[in-house]
Amino acid sequence: MARANDDWQRLLNAADAESLVTRRGCLYTFQTEAAWVQASHKHDTLAWSGIHYRVLNAQQTTDLEPALAGKVKGSIWYPDAGHVADPLILCERLRQTFEALGGTLHASSEVQRLSPQETGVVVNTSTGQKICDHAIITAGIDTPQLANTLGDRMPLEAERGYHLEYPMESPLLQRPCCIAEYGFYMTPMAGRLRVAGTVELGRASDPANPARYRYLERAMERLFPELGAPSAHWMGCRPSLPDTLPIIGPSAHTRRVHYGIGHGHLGLTLAATTGALIEADIHNQAPPWLGALSIDRFR
Ligand SMILES: Cc1cc2nc3c(=O)[nH]c(=O)nc-3n(C[C@H](O)[C@H](O)[C@H](O)COP(=O)(O)OP(=O)(O)OC[C@H]3O[C@@H](n4cnc5c(N)ncnc54)[C@H](O)[C@@H]3O)c2cc1C
Secondary structure (H helix, E strand, C coil): CCCHHHHCCCCCCCCHCCCHHEECCCEEECCHHHHHHHHHHHHHHHHCCCCCCCEEEHHHHHHCHHHHHHCCCEEEEEEECCCCCHHHHHHHHHHHHHHHCCCCCCCCCCCCEEECCCCCEEEEEEEEEEEEEEECCHHHHHHHHHHHCCCCCCEEEEEEEEEEEECCCCCCCCCCCCEEECCEEEEEECEEEEEEEEEEEECCCCCCCCCHHHHHHHHHHHHHHHCCCCCCCEEEEEEEECCCCCCCECCCCCEEEEEECCCHHHHCCHHHHHHHHHHHHHCCCCCHHHHHCCHHHCC
16 A cells, blocks of 8 residues: 555556545545544554555644534544546546557457466457467456366355445545545545445446435435435445455466455555556566465455
8 A cells, every 4th residue: 555656646647637536535534433442543553555645623624624513523534545537537547658568458348258378368358269379357346256267266245335426516525535434435526426425235237226225325415415316326336355465476376367356445546556466476586475465365
């Protein structure tokens, strides 16, 4: 986590996309004083991590976020955090950079099987066969099917999460704000406020659970009744492993295939770091601690 910002910065510079990330930190807020005090004590033990934070009382919190006045008793502020107001534009910018560097995106191909050979990897897809020196699997919750074709196993589960969006012209909040007791973040995005969170263990293919949307809607009615009804509902799967750490490293059977999977709640945050670590490992330059994220821990 400590290097996530630096790795993203390199990627943003390469894609000329720095302006797409807003850097005002994020707030983890509490509605009761007891929860705030308890959390601030817990944070003392986080000092070793290199992640900067500040404990703010109610007044300091509402100085940063006036819309939270009277609604929270305090917060933890992570000043180095950033957020992306329009992830689609960022993806598009990264795609353009990838293509400018000579990459080709096969967006409508589904990978069906990987077969490592002496000199490369044969990748069978729904639109034909490709041969490459190395393959990197970042297929989220669908990874186990592909991993099976290589003889790899991993206990990947879906932590399903939900979001609502409220359209608005001028932002209600300046930065992502979590209401800890409710278990969701409110993030100002282009033309809307996104309310995202909750954890539901379940099959990725099962339909969304309407009770989760109702939960988020009711909480928002209590917090900001003036917002009215949301305009968008979404359910997605966080691909998660039982020890909460991702798998970043080679297949158990070949160094020609690497995995970057299982990032749970932090896949966007850790995307650039994951790419950098896999690149380093392919060139035998990975830091020694990367072994702790190996697929071997599940054999
Ligand atoms: C409500 C919610 C809020 C979240 N908030 C945050 C947040 O604030 N910050 C953060 O860092 N993370 C957040 N996350 C987590 C983040 O979304 C995930 O960690 C991240 O999406 C995982 O990335 P991934 O690339 O492993 O998988 P995915 O994002 O699922 O991407 C996998 C991709 O692989 C493709 N694919 C699958 N199988 C194949 C195949 N056979 N062939 C070709 N393509 C294939 C899929 O189509 C998909 O595009 C949130 C998640 C949820 C649900």
